[in-house]
Amino acid sequence: MTDTAKELGDLHWLMAILQNIDVGLVVLDRQYKIQLWNGFMENHSGISPQNAKDQCIFELFDEVPREWLMQKIEPVFELKTRAFTIWEQRPYIFRFKNSRPITGRAAIMYQNCSIIPLESVDRVANHICMIIYDVTDIAIHQEDARLAQQVVAELSEFDHLTDLHSRSHWQPLFEREFQRCTRTQRPSSLVIFNIDQFNDINERYGHHAGDQVLKVVADCLRQTMRQTDSACRYSSEYFAVLLVESDQDTALFFAERVRKRLSSLTIPVTEADLKITLSCGIATINERLQHPYEWEAEAEQAVKLAHDQGGNRCMIRPPNER
Amino acid sequence: MITERVSLTEDQRDCYQEIVNVAMGQAADRLARLLDAYVVLPIPQVNLIEANDLHMAIQGAEDNHAISSVCQGFIGSGIAGEALLLFNDTSFEDLATLMNYSGPLNRYGELELLMDVSSVLIGACIQGIGDQLGIHFNQGHPVVLGQHCQVADIVKSGNHQWNKTLAIEIHYTLEHVNIDCNLLLLFTEDSVAKLNNKIDYLLD
Numbered sequence: 001m002t003d004t005a006k007e008l009g010d011l012h013w014l015m016a017i018l019q020n021i022d023v024g025l026v027v028l029d030r031q032y033k034i035q036l037w038n039g040f041m042e043n044h045s046g047i048s049p050q051n052a053k054d055q056c057i058f059e060l061f062d063e064v065p066r067e068w069l070m071q072k073i074e075p076v077f078e079l080k081t082r083a084f085t086i087w088e089q090r091p092y093i094f095r096f097k098n099s100r101p102i103t104g105r106a107a108i109m110y111q112n113c114s115i116i117p118l119e120s121v122d123r124v125a126n127h128i129c130m131i132i133y134d135v136t137d138i139a140i141h142q143e144d145a146r147l148a149q150q151v152v153a154e155l156s157e158f159d160h161l162t163d164l165h166s167r168s169h170w171q172p173l174f175e176r177e178f179q180r181c182t183r184t185q186r187p188s189s190l191v192i193f194n195i196d197q198f199n200d201i202n203e204r205y206g207h208h209a210g211d212q213v214l215k216v217v218a219d220c221l222r223q224t225m226r227q228t229d230s231a232c233r234y235s236s237e238y239f240a241v242l243l244v245e246s247d248q249d250t251a252l253f254f255a256e257r258v259r260k261r262l263s264s265l266t267i268p269v270t271e272a273d274l275k276i277t278l279s280c281g282i283a284t285i286n287e288r289l290q291h292p293y294e295w296e297a298e299a300e301q302a303v304k305l306a307h308d309q310g311g312n313r314c315m316i317r318p319p320n321e322r
Numbered sequence: 323m324i325t326e327r328v329s330l331t332e333d334q335r336d337c338y339q340e341i342v343n344v345a346m347g348q349a350a351d352r353l354a355r356l357l358d359a360y361v362v363l364p365i366p367q368v369n370l371i372e373a374n375d376l377h378m379a380i381q382g383a384e385d386n387h388a389i390s391s392v393c394q395g396f397i398g399s400g401i402a403g404e405a406l407l408l409f410n411d412t413s414f415e416d417l418a419t420l421m422n423y424s425g426p427l428n429r430y431g432e433l434e435l436l437m438d439v440s441s442v443l444i445g446a447c448i449q450g451i452g453d454q455l456g457i458h459f460n461q462g463h464p465v466v467l468g469q470h471c472q473v474a475d476i477v478k479s480g481n482h483q484w485n486k487t488l489a490i491e492i493h494y495t496l497e498h499v500n501i502d503c504n505l506l507l508l509f510t511e512d513s514v515a516k517l518n519n520k521i522d523y524l525l526d
Contacts, residue, residue: 071422071438079352081445084394084464089433112463133463 024094024111024132027118030077032057032070035127044096044109063095073115073128080117080125087112087139098136110139159233161211162218167240170232174242178292181285189243189251189284192299193217193258196277196311198237209269213276216267224258240299248284248316255280255314263312277312279303284316328370328486328514335368337521342366342490345450353446357420360497367491376489376508391467392440396448398459401516403509405444409436413500420499433466440464443505447492451507455520488514 018025019039027036037052045052047060058066068090072083085093087110094111098104112133117125157169165173174190181188195201195217202210217239221231225241234240243251259278267274281303289295302317309315343366350361390409395402414427417435425431445461452459490507509517 072441075356075438075442078356079442079446081352081442081449082461083441083445084437084461086437086463086466088466089430089437114461114463 022134024130026057026130026132027127028057028073028130029127032073034060036129040132041094044099045094061094064093065090069093076115076117076128077125080119082117083115085113085115087135091139093130093132099134100136104136105140106136108136109134110136162214162233164218164221164239165230165232167232167234170230170240170242173230174240174296175292177242177244178285178289178295182289186245187247187284189246189248189282190295190299191241191243191251191255191283192234192281192303193221193239193241193255194279194281194303194307195237196279196307201274201276205269205271205274209271209274212269213267213274216265217262217276217278220258220262220265224254224261238303246284248282251282251284252314252316255282259312259314279306279311280314281306282314282316328488328511330368330370330488330514330518333525334518334521337525338368338488338490339366341451341454341521341524342368342447342492344454345447346492348450348453349443349446353442356442357496359420359499362495362497364493364495367489367493369489369491370486371489372486376506390436392436392444392464393467394440394444394464395462396459397462398452398457399516401457401459401509401513403507403513405448406506406508407440407444407503408506409503416499416501420496420501436466437464439503443494443503447505447507455517455524457520485511487511488517 018036021038022040024040024044025036025038026034026041029035033054033056034052035054037047037049041052042048045061052060058064058069072085075081076083092108092111093113096109096111098106098109112135114131114133116129116131118127118129120126156166158164159166177188180186195213198210198213201213214233214237218231218233221239221241225231225243228244229241229246230244231239231241241254243254246254259280263275263277265276267276281299281301283295283298283302285295289298298317302315305317306313306315346363346366350363353361391407393404393406395404397403414432414435417423417439418427418431421435421438423431423435423438425434441464444464448459448461451457488509492505492507494503494505495501
């Protein structure tokens with residue numbers, strides 16, 4: 001008698017655990033009628049165990065997808081193996097509210113579900129148990145992480161001041177173009193621009209004026225280049241433009257257009273109207289180049305030459321042989 | 323943490339192979355009934371593998387850029403491991419026909435199929451092995467690699483707690499359809515000793 005009483009007592013607190021555990025427990029029979037409905041399910045659905053008992057789950061909940069769920073559950077009955085669903089497949093099975101309705105950032109509760117077979121004494125699985133996990137926080141965090149990665153990728157792709165590509169984004173494009181040109185034997189050109197006396201502008205009129213100048217140069221490049229070309233802020237007052245499928249003459253024509261266009265502009269800053277000029281260095285790909293950095297080095301040499309000769313001019317590397 | 327060096331005798335290897343064979347035999351029958359297709363019974367490979375080998379295997383699975391692998395942790399009687407299902411050269415259309423899936427075969431459709439197939443294959447195998455060893459394995463929730471879990475991240479993450487471990491590889495093919503996948507069961511280094519004890523008990 002005392003043993004039975006103890007067993008009943010044990011059963012009582014086991015039931016209390018099932019009732020209070022913070023996961024949903026639903027037992028279904030072969031006809032998908034609810035046999036057990038724990039406190040979690042009751043609280044979130046508003047349907048008491050008495051009202052849920054012996055009801056077909058699909059009739060009680062419109063949102064529970066019949067075909068889909070049966071496809072998961074039937075093998076559990078048949079094979080007596082477990083089945084799993086994750087929120088990435090379907091955000092929820094039961095449309096429950098977020099368990100933090102005020103501060104939670106999703107309206108609904110994301111759910112994972114395990115479906116386990118329940119064998120009777122004759123070793124036949126006549127019942128299955130669905131275990132519903134609330135994974136809202138995980139789902140939200142994963143979405144946050146994805147968005148954050150996207151933002152980081154965008155930030156590193158563009159130079160924030162000029163909105164041109166950043167050097168780190170441009171460099172792989174440039175290197176790929178080098179590989180492509182060496183393979184196809186087609187010419188492409190690299191033009192590097194340097195703003196003459198840029199440091200003087202910064203010192204005399206302040207960095208804000210310098211920033212204005214950089215923006216104007218970037219705009220000018222954007223307006224002059226073709227869509228297939230790619231420009232980047234190369235380093236502080238240097239810009240690089242990769243001219244795809246362009247020989248030396250085309251590149252020179254382009255660089256001259258940019259140079260003339262810019263020298264005709266007046267840039268109003270707080271204290272004065274500025275006139276600026278550019279030094280341009282052009283390097284067209286040629287068979288002597290073994291590595292992309294040699295190509296860059298030629299353009300850099302050319303721009304230095306243009307600068308050393310007083311600026312406001314375009315120089316070509318290697319010198320035109322004609 | 324110093325763990326014993328993992329090793330495997332020939333007898334133990336044969337025994338593992340036999341256990342997996344039996345488990346697969348049981349599972350194949352049920353699979354055939356569920357899928358209504360003849361499952362070619364594979365000969366399982368039992369090997370001790372290095373961490374690098376695993377990374378190569380996972381990386382290979384991601385090369386075609388489609389989501390094509392699922393992993394699931396399991397644990398029972400202190401023996402822990404992970405099941406990895408890698409689809410090599412599988413047509414999702416064939417898989418859909420096999421699983422009676424009628425929805426569109428977009429990324430979500432493929433995810434559905436992957437989850438359903440992995441539930442069945444992983445579940446059947448782990449359960450079969452557990453039954454013979456008298457271990458009730460508890461399975462965690464499956465994770466689809468390459469979806470929220472980049473292979474490159476796994477490979478470079480600091481989770482290299484093992485150098486060598488026991489890998490049971492089962493190569494599934496189905497007759498007349500283009501489905502070819504590898505199921506890898508990997509046990510943690512410290513589980514191998516416990517598992518070997520169980521095996522030795524069976525060998526005696």
